[in-house]
Amino acid sequence: MSDPRPIGVFDSGIGGLTVVKALHELLPNENIFYLGDTARVPYGGKSAVTVERYSLEMTDMLADEDVKIIVIACNTASSLALPKLEKTLSVPVIGVIKPGAEAAIAVTRNRHVGVIGTRATIKSSAYERALRSFEPKINISARACPLLVPLIEEGWLDDDLTDRVIARYLTPLVAEGIDTLVLGCTHYPLLNGAIARFLGDKVKLVDSAGNCARAVEELLNRQLLRAPAENSGVLEVALTDAPDSFLRVAREALKLEIDQVQLREVLHPSPR
Amino acid sequence: MSDPRPIGVFDSGIGGLTVVKALHELLPNENIFYLGDTARVPYGGKSAVTVERYSLEMTDMLADEDVKIIVIACNTASSLALPKLEKTLSVPVIGVIKPGAEAAIAVTRNRHVGVIGTRATIKSSAYERALRSFEPKINISARACPLLVPLIEEGWLDDDLTDRVIARYLTPLVAEGIDTLVLGCTHYPLLNGAIARFLGDKVKLVDSAGNCARAVEELLNRQLLRAPAENSGVLEVALTDAPDSFLRVAREALKLEIDQVQLREVLHPSPR
Numbered sequence: 001m002s003d004p005r006p007i008g009v010f011d012s013g014i015g016g017l018t019v020v021k022a023l024h025e026l027l028p029n030e031n032i033f034y035l036g037d038t039a040r041v042p043y044g045g046k047s048a049v050t051v052e053r054y055s056l057e058m059t060d061m062l063a064d065e066d067v068k069i070i071v072i073a074c075n076t077a078s079s080l081a082l083p084k085l086e087k088t089l090s091v092p093v094i095g096v097i098k099p100g101a102e103a104a105i106a107v108t109r110n111r112h113v114g115v116i117g118t119r120a121t122i123k124s125s126a127y128e129r130a131l132r133s134f135e136p137k138i139n140i141s142a143r144a145c146p147l148l149v150p151l152i153e154e155g156w157l158d159d160d161l162t163d164r165v166i167a168r169y170l171t172p173l174v175a176e177g178i179d180t181l182v183l184g185c186t187h188y189p190l191l192n193g194a195i196a197r198f199l200g201d202k203v204k205l206v207d208s209a210g211n212c213a214r215a216v217e218e219l220l221n222r223q224l225l226r227a228p229a230e231n232s233g234v235l236e237v238a239l240t241d242a243p244d245s246f247l248r249v250a251r252e253a254l255k256l257e258i259d260q261v262q263l264r265e266v267l268h269p270s271p272r
Numbered sequence: 273m274s275d276p277r278p279i280g281v282f283d284s285g286i287g288g289l290t291v292v293k294a295l296h297e298l299l300p301n302e303n304i305f306y307l308g309d310t311a312r313v314p315y316g317g318k319s320a321v322t323v324e325r326y327s328l329e330m331t332d333m334l335a336d337e338d339v340k341i342i343v344i345a346c347n348t349a350s351s352l353a354l355p356k357l358e359k360t361l362s363v364p365v366i367g368v369i370k371p372g373a374e375a376a377i378a379v380t381r382n383r384h385v386g387v388i389g390t391r392a393t394i395k396s397s398a399y400e401r402a403l404r405s406f407e408p409k410i411n412i413s414a415r416a417c418p419l420l421v422p423l424i425e426e427g428w429l430d431d432d433l434t435d436r437v438i439a440r441y442l443t444p445l446v447a448e449g450i451d452t453l454v455l456g457c458t459h460y461p462l463l464n465g466a467i468a469r470f471l472g473d474k475v476k477l478v479d480s481a482g483n484c485a486r487a488v489e490e491l492l493n494r495q496l497l498r499a500p501a502e503n504s505g506v507l508e509v510a511l512t513d514a515p516d517s518f519l520r521v522a523r524e525a526l527k528l529e530i531d532q533v534q535l536r537e538v539l540h541p542s543p544r
Contacts, residue, residue: 039322040312045425047514050311119516150422153317161440164433242319244391 001224004231006031007216008067008091010058013041014243014250015149015187016073019096020235021254022213023071027220029231033065034073039240039266042149043076044118044185051120055081057266058240059089067091068225071216075184075208076118079126092219099211100182101130105138107204108180112139114173114203117184119144127184141176145169145185152187153246157253158194166191166198174203183207190253238262273496276503278303279488280339280363282330285313286515286522287421287459288345291368292507293526294485295343299492301503305337306345311512311538314421315348316390316457323392327353329538330512331361339363340497343488347456347480348390351398364491371483372454373402377410379476380452384411386445386475389456391416399456413448417441421459425518429462429525438463438470446475455479462525510534 007027009020013036020034037043037058043051055077062070069092072078072085078095085093104113115127122144131138147165156162173181181203183189189207196205220226227233237258251258279299281292285308292306309315309330315323327349334342341364344350344357350367357365376385387399394416403410419437428434445453453475455461461479468477492498499505509530523530 039318041317045313045516045518046311047516050513146426147419147422150419154418161433161436164436168433241322244317244319246317 002228003068003225004031004227005066005068006033006236008062008065008070009034009073010055010062010070010077011036011074011186012043012076013038014246015185017250017254017256018186018189018207018209019071019073019212021256022209023216024233024235024256026213026217028233029229030227030233031231032233032235033062033067034235034237035062035264036237036239037266038243042118043074044120044146044149046120048080048120048124051076051080052084055085056088059085059093061264063089063091069094069216069219071212072096073186073212075186076120079121079124092223094212094215094219096186096208096212097126097130099215100184100206100208101127102134103211104131104180104182104206105134107206108138110177110179111135111137112141112176112178114178114181115140115142115184116145116169116181116188118149119146121184127182141173141178143169143173148191149185149187152190153249155245155249157190162191162194163198166194170195170198174199178203180204180206190250236262238264240264240266274500275340275497276303276499277338277340278305278508280334280337280342281306281345282327282334282342282349283308283346283458284315284348285310286518287457289522289526289528290458290461290479290481291343291345291484293528294481295488296505296507296528298485298489300505301501302499302505303503304505304507305334305339306507306509307334307536308509308511309538310515314390315346316392316418316421318392320352320392320396323348323352324356327357328360331357331365333536335361335363341366341488341491343484344368345458345484347458348392351393351396364495366484366487366491368458368480368484369398369402371487372456372478372480373399374406375483376403376452376454376478377406379478380410382449382451383407383409384413384448384450386450386453387412387414387456388417388441388453388460390421391418393456399454413445413450415441415445420463421457424459424462425521427517427521430466434463434466435470438466442467442470446471450475452476452478462522508534510536512536512538
């Protein structure tokens with residue numbers, strides 16, 4: 001049994017391409033349809049109600065592309081909208097929170113895990129809940145880092161100023177004694193190098209992208225949804241607004257081959 | 273003749289409150305209705321088509337509040353949507369670009385003006401066009417500064433890191449020889465102190481807010497639209513998404529009295 005339909009990947013913008021990169025490396029024969037809501041990016045400072053509504057609109061659009069599963073490659077949307085999406089969508093849905101939390105539990109030795117993300121992700125406590133579902137007594141230090149995404153979008157990936165902002169955000173977490181840090185935003189793997197430079201080998205990094213890709217592989221295997229082995233995976237990218245300079249940054253940093261970017265207007269479905 | 277209807281003020285988010293502050297100081301008896309599109313903020317990285325559509329939706333909502341004039345307290349929306357808004361709306365519309373450009377022309381001595389703003393504002397060249405409409409041979413150095421808004425929203429207004437980012441952005445403009453700098457984003461007056469610290473007295477600052485308020489005063493006088501002299505101006509604030517921490521930052525920095533914030537859902541009018 002095999003299923004050639006694409007994997008649908010949704011993100012608030014361009015950052016979810018780090019998940020696409022991880023998916024493509026792990027599952028090179030899968031087709032991927034990526035939808036980024038660049039007309040309303042970022043979600044990270046917005047309310048739960050608004051993020052849930054946007055996520056529903058976007059995943060409805062993905063469902064229309066006849067995708068076999070949907071990956072929520074956005075920590076904010078995973079944090080705030082996953083329960084509703086799981087209830088509403090007719091295809092399986094995978095977020096980035098649970099795979100990241102599970103990986104952190106496997107990595108930590110001192111049972112003290114740090115989590116960084118957008119304001120909305122941290123405020124939602126979604127990682128805390130996921131981590132505690134695996135290990136109720138885990139110690140957690142969480143911090144919103146709203147400047148990291150704009151620094152990444154500016155392309156200042158290896159830059160003294162970015163290093164200083166990282167130090168400002170992470171110093172308190174290190175002082176509190178974390179030995180593992182979850183990068184709870186799909187943009188952040190682009191700062192892997194800078195963050196690791198600051199943390200040295202005291203603290204291990206766990207990113208959403210790789211762990212989410214492994215969760216997708218497992219789900220496809222379990223549900224017999226893998227693409228034919230002879231297929232060479234194609235990536236299609238659609239955005240709700242014209243691509244800006246950050247698409248170039250991401251493309252270069254991730255070495256992703258993206259042909260033409262499609263433009264899609266946001267559909268406003270009738271209220272449920 | 274007097275007109276008690278409110279002045280409608282529209283911004284992509286919270287930054288336009290700097291314009292409200294300037295309006296309220298200059299015209300303390302005017303009522304103000306402020307509408308911030310926090311559900312889709314920021315506009316600064318989005319395309320012209322999208323910014324124009326959002327601006328039309330928001331100003332339609334303001335028109336429904338029976339405002340007597342509309343102030344586009346957002347440089348990005350003023351840059352990209354003003355011509356369309358002027359054609360569409362039945363009340364007078366004032367943006368922030370022309371008043372800022374006019375003030376810069378009055379201030380510069382060496383005829384070399386710097387302009388900073390969001391990516392979309394700078395890309396639109398709206399300030400260049402406005403400056404050249406007053407003085408065709410003016411010298412202009414323009415630069416997008418996409419990190420300043422997130423730094424302001426983080427509340428790092430007097431901060432070594434913010435000073436370094438400002439130095440990074442402004443050093444080339446100073447080297448090119450500007451003697452006047454237009455703060456082409458309504459957030460930026462919150463960094464007045466930090467920017468002036470870097471520039472010293474070599475370069476004069478021109479902000480959109482104060483000059484826009486003076487243009488509003490002139491228009492109200494000309495069209496006999498001033499509020500009754502005995503009126504004590506009331507400020508109403510409506511947002512398209514729940515207010516986040518930045519509302520607190522702006523409120524404190526600007527010392528603005530805002531009672532309850534109203535929530536409004538974005539209306540999607542039929543295409544024109």
